[in-house]
Amino acid sequence: MKTTFISTNSISASTRQSMARVQQQLADALKEMDTSRYADVGKTLGYRAGHSISLRQEHARLTTMIETNAMVSSRMQSTQSTLQNLVDTGKDFVAQLLGSRGGGPNALSIQTEAKSRLEGFINTVNMAFGSGYLFAGVNSDVKPLSDYTATPSSASHQAVADAFFTQFGITQDDPAAANISAADMQTFLDTTFSALFEDPAWSSDWSSASSQNMRSRISSSELIETSTNANESAFRKLAKAYTMVADLGVSNLSQPTYEKLIDQALLDINTAIYELGTLQAGLGGAQKRVSDASERMTLQIDIIGKQVKSLEEVDPNEAAARISQLLTQMEVSYSLTSRIMALSILKYL
Amino acid sequence: MSLSSSLNTAISSLATTAEQTSVLSRNVARAGDSTASRKIANLTTIPGAGVRLASVTRVVNVALFNNVLSSTSSAAGHGAIVNALEQLERTIGDTELDASPAALLQKLSNALQQYSSAPDSLAHAQSAVSAARDIANALNRGNDVVQQVRSQADADLGGAVDNLNTLLSRFESVNTQIVKGTRSGSDVTDYLDQRDQLLKEISAEVGIRTVTRGDNDMAIYTDSGVTLFDVAARQITFERSPFLSATASGNAVYADGVPITGTATTMRISSGRIHGLAQVRDDVAVTYQSQLDEIARGLINAFAESDQSPVPLLPDVAGLFTWSGGPALPGNTLTPGLAGSIRISAAVDHDQGGNAMLVRDGGIGGAAYVYNGTGVAGYTERIGQLIDNMSAPQAFDPAAKLSSSATLGNYASTSAAWLEEARRSAGAEADYRETLLTRSTESLNKITGINLDEEMTLMLELERTFQASSKLISTIDSMLESLLAAVR
Numbered sequence: 119m120k121t122t123f124i125s126t127n128s129i130s131a132s133t134r135q136s137m138a139r140v141q142q143q144l145a146d147a148l149k150e151m152d153t154s155r156y157a158d159v160g161k162t163l164g165y166r167a168g169h170s171i172s173l174r175q176e177h178a179r180l181t182t183m184i185e186t187n188a189m190v191s192s193r194m195q196s197t198q199s200t201l202q203n204l205v206d207t208g209k210d211f212v213a214q215l216l217g218s219r220g221g222g223p224n225a226l227s228i229q230t231e232a233k234s235r236l237e238g239f240i241n242t243v244n245m246a247f248g249s250g251y252l253f254a255g256v257n258s259d260v261k262p263l264s265d266y267t268a269t270p271s272s273a274s275h276q277a278v279a280d281a282f283f284t285q286f287g288i289t290q291d292d293p294a295a296a297n298i299s300a301a302d303m304q305t306f307l308d309t310t311f312s313a314l315f316e317d318p319a320w321s322s323d324w325s326s327a328s329s330q331n332m333r334s335r336i337s338s339s340e341l342i343e344t345s346t347n348a349n350e351s352a353f354r355k356l357a358k359a360y361t362m363v364a365d366l367g368v369s370n371l372s373q374p375t376y377e378k379l380i381d382q383a384l385l386d387i388n389t390a391i392y393e394l395g396t397l398q399a400g401l402g403g404a405q406k407r408v409s410d411a412s413e414r415m416t417l418q419i420d421i422i423g424k425q426v427k428s429l430e431e432v433d434p435n436e437a438a439a440r441i442s443q444l445l446t447q448m449e450v451s452y453s454l455t456s457r458i459m460a461l462s463i464l465k466y467l
Numbered sequence: 468m469s470l471s472s473s474l475n476t477a478i479s480s481l482a483t484t485a486e487q488t489s490v491l492s493r494n495v496a497r498a499g500d501s502t503a504s505r506k507i508a509n510l511t512t513i514p515g516a517g518v519r520l521a522s523v524t525r526v527v528n529v530a531l532f533n534n535v536l537s538s539t540s541s542a543a544g545h546g547a548i549v550n551a552l553e554q555l556e557r558t559i560g561d562t563e564l565d566a567s568p569a570a571l572l573q574k575l576s577n578a579l580q581q582y583s584s585a586p587d588s589l590a591h592a593q594s595a596v597s598a599a600r601d602i603a604n605a606l607n608r609g610n611d612v613v614q615q616v617r618s619q620a621d622a623d624l625g626g627a628v629d630n631l632n633t634l635l636s637r638f639e640s641v642n643t644q645i646v647k648g649t650r651s652g653s654d655v656t657d658y659l660d661q662r663d664q665l666l667k668e669i670s671a672e673v674g675i676r677t678v679t680r681g682d683n684d685m686a687i688y689t690d691s692g693v694t695l696f697d698v699a700a701r702q703i704t705f706e707r708s709p710f711l712s713a714t715a716s717g718n719a720v721y722a723d724g725v726p727i728t729g730t731a732t733t734m735r736i737s738s739g740r741i742h743g744l745a746q747v748r749d750d751v752a753v754t755y756q757s758q759l760d761e762i763a764r765g766l767i768n769a770f771a772e773s774d775q776s777p778v779p780l781l782p783d784v785a786g787l788f789t790w791s792g793g794p795a796l797p798g799n800t801l802t803p804g805l806a807g808s809i810r811i812s813a814a815v816d817h818d819q820g821g822n823a824m825l826v827r828d829g830g831i832g833g834a835a836y837v838y839n840g841t842g843v844a845g846y847t848e849r850i851g852q853l854i855d856n857m858s859a860p861q862a863f864d865p866a867a868k869l870s871s872s873a874t875l876g877n878y879a880s881t882s883a884a885w886l887e888e889a890r891r892s893a894g895a896e897a898d899y900r901e902t903l904l905t906r907s908t909e910s911l912n913k914i915t916g917i918n919l920d921e922e923m924t925l926m927l928e929l930e931r932t933f934q935a936s937s938k939l940i941s942t943i944d945s946m947l948e949s950l951l952a953a954v955r
Contacts, residue, residue, distance in 0.1 A: 125505075125916025126498050128909050135905060159562050164891035168884020170562045175573035175876055178565070182577035186584035249588040256845030258587045332845050334584055338858070341851065430562065463920040467927070 133455045140451065144444045151437040155430045163429060170429045177422045180415045183337060187412045189248075190334045190344050194405050196247050197346060201398050203242060208356060208391045211235055215363070215384050221376045225369040228380075232363035236266055239360055243348050255328035255347035262327035262348035266361070273323040274314075278365055281310045290367035300374040307362065307382050315354040324357065325349055337411040344404050352393035359386040470950075472515060474943045479517030480936040483510055484929050486520045491926055494917045501908070502664045504915040506656050525656040531911040532663065533677075538904040539667055540674035540690070540738035545897035547623070547743030548751060552890040554616050555755055558609040559883045568609065568762055569879035571602040576857050576876070579850055582826065587844035592823035599787050599811050606763050610713065610807035613756045617711045620748040624728075625707040627741050628720055631672045635687075635700035638665045642685055642696070649683045659683070669695070673727070674738035691734045693722045713756055713804030717748050751889065757867035758882040759806035763790070764797050765863065765875045767809065769856040771796055772829055772836040784832035787815060787853075794832050801864035826850065 146157035156162040163170060214231060218224035240263045243253050250258030264272050271279075279290065285306045288294050313319060325348050332345035362383045368376055490508040497503035504525040511521035559567040565574070578598035582591040641662045648655035662685070669675060674690035687696040694701055701723035708717045719726040720741055726732040728745035736742045767788045774781040784794040791808035813819040814831045825831050829838030829849050839846040858874050865871045869881050 124913050124918060126919045127501050127503075127916045128912040131501065131912065132909060155563070160556060160559065160887040161891050161894055163887060165884045165888035167562060167887035168880045168882075171559075171567055171569045171880040171883050172877065174562060174565065175569055175880065178570070178573050178577060179580075182580050186581055189584050248585055249590075250585070250844060254845070256586075256843045256847075259844030328843055328845070330843075330845075333847055333851075335580065335847075335851060335854065463923045467923060 129458060130455075133451060133458065137448065137451050137455075140444055140448050144441065144448070147437050147440045147444060150432045151434050151441060154432055154434050154437075156432055159430050166429060170426060173422050173426045173429070177419060177426065179338075180419050180422070183335075184412050184415050184419075186334070187336050187408050187415075190336065191405060191408050191412075193247050193252070194344055194401055194408070196245075197252050198398060198401055198405075200242055200245055200252060201346075201394050201401070204239070204352075204356065205391050205394050205398075207235065207238065207242075208387050208394070211360075212384060212387055212391075215380050215387070219377060219380050221373045225371070225376060228363060229368050232360055233267070233365070236357075236360035236364045239356055240264075240266060243353060251327075253327060253346065253348040253353070255345065255349070256330045256332055257326060257328035258332065260326045262325055263357075264324060264326070266365075274361075275365070277314055277319060277323045278311075278361060281314060282306075282366065285310055290365060291370065292367070293370055295367050295370040296372050298371065298375050300372075300378040303371070303375045303378050304382070307379065311362070311366075312358070315358040320354060321349070334408075336408050337415065340407065340411060342404050342407055344401075344408070346397050346401060350393070350397060352390045352397060355386045355390035355393065359383040359390065362386070470943055470947060474940060476517030477936045477939040477943065479513075479519055480932060481940075483508075483518050483520050484933045484936065488926070488929055490523055491922055491929065494922050495919065498917045498919050498922070501912055501916070502660060502667075503917060504656070504660055504663075505917045522652070523654040523656055525659060526915045527659075528911060528914045531907060531914060534907040535904070535911050536666060536670040536675060536677075537738070538900055538907050539670045540742075542897065542900040542904045543671040543740040544674075544738045544743035544746075545893060545900050547620075547740050548746055548893045549890070549897045551616050551620060551747040551751060552886065552893055554619075555612060555752065555886060556890055558605070558612050558759075559886060566605070567879070567883050568602065568605055568759070569876055569883055571598070571605050572762075572766075572857070572876050572879050574598045575602050576854060579826075579854050579857075583847045583850040583854065586827050586847050586850060589823065592826055593817060595826055596787075596811060596815050596817070596823045600816070602766065603788060603810050606759055606766075606806040606809050609759045610756070610804070613752050613759065614711060614713065614807075617717070617748050617752045617756075618708075620744045620752070621708050621711055621717045624717070624720060624741060624744045624748070625705055627672050627744065628703050628705040631669065631695075631703050631741070632700075634665055634669050634672070635696055635703070638662065638669065638687070638696055639700045641665060646682045646684050655683065670739065672739050673722075673741050674736055689722060689727055689734070689736050690738060691727060691736050693725045693727055693734050693736075695722060711748070713760070713807060716753075720745065754868050755882075755886060756803070756806070757801055757864070758869060758878075758885065760802060760804065761863045761867045761869075762875070762879050762882065763788075763805040763809040764802060765861050765878060767793075767797055767805075768861065769859075769875055770853060772832045772838075774835050775829065775838055775840065776835050781833075781835050784836065785812065786829070786831045786836075787811060787826060799862065801866050826853070 149157040159170070160167045211232075214228060218228040243263050244261045245252050251260070251262055254260060254262040264274055266272055266274050268275075282288075282290050286295070286298055286302070314323065327348040329347060329349045331343040331347055333341055334344040335341050336344075362379060366379065368379060371379065487508045487510075490506050494503075494506055504527065506523055506525050508523055509521045510518050512518050565571075575595070575598040578591075578595040582588070582595045585591050641658055645655045645658045645662060648658065666675070666677065666687075669687065673695070675695065676688045676690060676692075678686045678688070680686065684698075685696075686694070686698075688694055695703070703720065703722050705720045706718045708715065711717055719729040719732065721727065725734050727734055727736045728741065729735065729749065767785050767790060770786040770788050771783045772786040773779065773783045783796055785796060788809055789812045790797060790805055790810070792802075793812075797805055812821070812831050814821045815823050815825050817823055827839065827846055827850055828842070830836050838849040838852075858876065860872050860874050861878075862872055863869065863878055867882075869878060869885060873881065
């Protein structure tokens with residue numbers, strides 16, 4: 119006959135099992151309080167874990183995009199300041215040209231000055247940025263402009279010398295150059311000399327740059343041009359003006375011819391400065407687009423960060439409250455166990 | 468009535484009290500054993516001859532016991548699935564670690580994005596290649612984990628079948644004892660306890676139904692109705708597979724010659740560890756394997772190169788990623804085991820003498836596939852194309868139980884979501900079954916278990932009976948003595 123409905127074994131088993139369960143919960147709650155995230159994110163979120171992973175990937179994508187945008191921006195910034203430098207030196211040269219238009223001893227000094235400016239110009243255009251050259255277009259691993267004053271004589275230098283000799287039958291430093299008339303010089307400058315700075319001569323003698331600009335992806339949908347290249351007309355005109363004054367033997371020319379040449383150089387430089395401005399404006403527009411895109415993505419990142427948090431985050435205060443509740447529960451369980459175990463009829467027999 | 472018959476009655480009382488005490492002490496001895504049921508000594512009064520022990524029975528509750536059996540089966544089955552899912556989850560890890568295939572895909576896309584901002588930089592090219600290597604390695608590892616889980620499940624199935632055969636043969640000997648004992652009227656309660664314990668162990672391996680017949684004989688059937696034990700134990704057979712590759716499916720478990728696992732059989736069991744392990748080996752792990760294979764296939768296709776000749780004649784070939792069947796593409800349907808054989812092409816791998824810059828220029832598949840024909844260093848079209856391919860929707864095989872069209876990254880995170888959801892729901896289900904098992908075991912134990920306090924009070928009662936009977940004997944003795952003295 120059965121008179122009771124509880125066995126000794128089940129009393130101790132039930133307290134033991136409830137204790138084990140509470141301890142497991144306590145371990146999870148402690149972890150949640152430490153990290154402010156669910157103890158087992160995947161198990162808690164279930165299919166929403168996929169959403170969380172997607173959001174994190176979107177976060178990483180936007181972060182990378184902003185990083186590369188920063189790199190693109192700094193390259194454009196560097197391009198801008200180089201262009202500005204070309205404009206400034208161009209303006210200085212204009213002032214010097216105006217000052218030496220009188221000829222005489224000034225002619226020799228402006229020739230020397232132009233030579234060093236030509237070298238400076240080529241150096242500036244050949245500026246490297248990171249692993250590539252700023253003005254090489256997509257051909258970024260080669261120096262855009264060849265060195266005019268190199269020895270042995272560079273192709274560009276040789277082409278100018280050849281053109282001069284073919285036109286006038288003398289070399290540039292020949293004193294007989296004084297006999298060249300202003301009209302002949304003008305013709306030479308407009309045709310043969312000018313052609314040296316046009317394709318195909320320009321790309322074979324002077325420039326290794328590509329006319330195709332670097333294009334950068336600045337957001338998932340925007341692909342824009344973010345560089346300029348040494349084949350732009352402004353660079354050709356600058357090269358032409360500096361070479362004209364530096365290497366056509368201006369010190370030997372007669373005064374009218376000399377003035378003709380200086381006027382032409384002034385015209386070219388002024389045009390180049392104007393065109394450089396256009397290039398700067400174009401780049402400025404691209405810079406604006408990059409910074410706008412980055413700003414937009416920063417906003418998105420903030421929102422995504424909040425979404426991830428709302429998915430995975432646990433309120434640490436709530437976890438702390440849970441911990442203290444679990445601790446109380448355990449204490450009660452312990453003291454109950456000991457009291458139940460102390461309750462035995464054996465004591466009273 | 469005579470004095471001597473009173474004496475006999477008192478002596479019978481002493482004997483039965485002793486037997487009752489022995490049953491009681493058996494109860495006390497097993498008070499801490501959760502499998503023990505309380506034994507009861509039943510007395511019968513014989514007219515004119517006092518009392519004697521009629522039989523020993525035990526407290527039973529068939530309904531609760533069947534509850535325990537069925538919840539043991541389902542808890543064991545779900546437990547096996549949860550275990551396997553926990554192992555598969557290693558391929559994803561915590562979302563914060565960014566170690567899942569989805570996260571690594573994004574890292575590759577990020578590396579390409581960075582490469583496109585500096586296409587002339589070898590360092591960026593190599594970092595893109597190493598991101599590609601990471602995702603290929605992660606897929607290989609995932610493939611290994613899945614195969615390991617499947618092979619382990621197969622080995623465990625073998626272990627479970629061996630265990631089941633042993634249990635059934637032990638069941639047979641215990642059952643024989645019970646039938647014999649019941650027929651001869653001896654005390655079989657301890658054997659019955661033993662048999663119940665064996666049933667619990669059997670039900671952990673496979674879901675069962677039991678039928679009790681005359682003489683306490685018992686027959687066991689699986690929950691699908693295949694005989695496991697009827698008078699004699701039936702043979703459970705299973706042929707282990709040495710190692711399960713992605714393309715191999717393991718063997719079915721046979722009970723009494725009938726397959727009880729696999730979708731092909733009509734007698735498929737629906738609970739127990741064997742069921743859980745078969746589910747893992749033939750369904751859960753296979754599905755996850757297909758998902759990894761589809762990610763690998765998507766990757767190879769997204770990075771495929773096409774013939775760049777003015778008049779393209781050659782077929783598209785594998786680019787940055789290739790596989791055991793490369794350079795041909797894996798096609799448009801599920802290719803089992805692809806996740807295990809995907810790797811980066813030797814042509815771009817610096818360690819194998821390759822050139823990472825081919826990511827930018829193309830031509831991994833040969834000269835006809837060069838995209839950057841002029842060889843300019845700032846060429847970004849191909850990189851841009853690759854980034855676009857990665858984020859463009861692709862067609863996936865619906866056999867992998869995910870969407871049939873998605874971007875690669877989405878597909879990978881949906882796969883992670885699928886796994887986590889399976890883990891969450893299986894975990895919740897296993898918890899529920901486990902609680903159910905605890906509860907029913909507890910209720911069964913409450914009803915059939917032994918209460919020390921009760922036994923102790925019963926002992927007092929027996930003590931009193933013994934004392935009273937002894938007193939009776941001594942009183943009768945003195946009565947007889949005074950009678951004899953009177954006669955003398």
